[in-house]
Amino acid sequence: MALVPLVLAACADTALVNQVSTPGAGFETVSRVTRQATGANGVLALSAADVAANEARARSLVFHKTIGPDTAVQVALMNNRGLQAAYSDLGLSAADLWEVALGPIPSFGVTISGIGEVGLARSLEAAVTGAILDAATLKPRKALAQTHFQQAQFEALGATIALATETRQAWIDAVAAFETAALIGRAQGTADAASELASELGRTGAMNRADQAREHVFTAELAAERADARLEAQLAKERLTRLMGLWGTDIDFFVPDRLPGLPGVRPGRADVERLALENRTDLAIGRLELEVIAQEHRLAGQTRMISDIGLVAGVEAERSITSTGRQTTVSPVTQVSFEIPLYDTGKIANRRGELAYMRAANELAQAAVNARSEARTAHAAVTGKYSIAQHWRDEVLPLRRVIDEEALKSYNGMLSSTFELIADARERLDAEISYAEAKADYWRAEADMTAAIWGGPTGGND
Structure with missing residues (x-):
């Protein structure tokens, strides 16, 4: 002893x-x-x-x-x-x-x-x-x-x-x-x-x-x-x-x-969806939650991997037998892969374990689909807001300056009144405020891009 x-x-x-x-x-x-x-x-x-x-x-x-x-x-x-x-x-x-x-x-x-x-x-x-x-x-x-x-x-x-x-x-x-x-x-x-x-x-x-x-x-x-x-x-x-x-x-x-003014180079990341799937903290936590459930309920024998798109769509990995007799797994083809492990749950004595695992797997799959969408949305927002602000800066404001210069010439030549000059100034103010708002929307979209890739609150453009 x-x-x-x-x-x-x-x-x-x-x-x-x-x-x-x-x-x-x-x-x-x-x-x-x-x-x-x-x-x-x-x-x-x-x-x-x-x-x-x-x-x-x-x-x-x-x-x-x-x-x-x-x-x-x-x-x-x-x-x-x-x-x-x-x-x-x-x-x-x-x-x-x-x-x-x-x-x-x-x-x-x-x-x-x-x-x-x-x-x-x-x-x-x-x-x-x-x-x-x-x-x-x-x-x-x-x-x-x-x-x-x-x-x-x-x-x-x-x-x-x-x-x-x-x-x-x-x-x-x-x-x-x-x-x-x-x-x-x-x-x-x-x-x-x-x-x-x-x-x-x-x-x-x-x-x-x-x-x-x-x-x-x-x-x-x-x-x-x-x-x-x-x-x-x-x-x-x-x-x-x-x-x-x-x-x-x-x-x-x-x-x-x-x-700050707009950057000289148009923003955007073609691989934003891949970056989100690789770096999002909520997806990492979801994957670990699957491990926790598998460990708690003693699930063993990982049999296959299925993409988030396939699992959300309710598509089970189809199995086929090749001419050599070897079993293969066929899953939906996606441009950016985010795979979720599935375990053999057929021999589980405790039904709760099976249901808990599949619930977590489906929640993770949906979170991955959401992350894809949020990444695409962030990319569309940052490029779109940049174009809008750039339009105000490069198209609208220069035309407003031309109008102001011509209005001042007319006023100095006594061809227009003070109030006409002031009316033009009001319209210029509206244009300047619109550009300032568009510029702010762009910088908010930049912040949302980081959140979409790494995780965090988004919605600065709502």
Whole structure:
């Protein structure tokens, strides 16, 4: 009997224990892929000192400074407490794996539940049997814990990318709102001048009250639009502040007055669908969920692979016998492959296991189909929004400038009135605002493209 503790002690997986018992176990994967997907560094705060250091660094990046989207994302990843809370789930999963990797605790105790030699023998038998069962089931329990740990890594990564995407979109919204407010403010001076001129002409009798009112109401409407634009900018900046985890005096930062211009090269990725199927965190988690179910219900004997398109369509892999007698699998041919393993469930005693696995397989297949669609949608949006903004920039605005130049010549030659000149200025303002909105839509589509490839919230163009 003295050998039982020694056997249990030998069950510990030293290499795995060393891997998952370190502070921040599993986070190196999250950090590496975060950098690849967002360009920013993931930051894990393990102590109050880490939190304080992150806050100090965030303050140094934003306080009294005009920040760009990359800075905003970096500050959010190091300073958002909700994200740090999500990282705690990764730490808990590592602790669970650590516990399993240690193996059964090598202890030996006897509880005398009866009188005499028979009772002592039964107690010893129960203790030894329990210890042996723990050791016998260690391998499957360890495999399951490792799969859960992998899932936790992808879930942490998904939360990180989602926050990065949302922060970038919030920065775009804030800057776009300030740009619109600035454009309206620039037109406010012209409108005020027209209103004052209308009042002077009214006092001399050269303009009737109806025409005066038309000029005054434009000025009043423009003032209301400007106030609304300023409020929208303030609210958008507050949302950005919240995502970056800033409060107190740290919120004293600025964003640019206008968004960057369009890139010189037309955007778009022909392989966006393939990239989404390879990199989406939700698909990776779904695949691991299949492994979890297979492990929990002891499914074995992977018999075939079927594409997501085939499974969603309800198409089972057809089997045929060749002339040589060898069995082959025929599945729908798709341009970009995302295959889902199917196990032989015909001999499962527990019907629940079969149903749970097929439900998860179908959910994963549908998620893959959705990912394909979201990738294609993101690609169409980013190329389409670019073309629209480019049209406003290269076609509409140059024509508006020509109209303004000719109107000014007519005015200087006394061929047109001040009000005709101001009317042209109003139309130019509408065109400039439309271009600013189209430009913002393009940058939102760019952010959505990243989300479609890596996972995260999309919908900036809704």
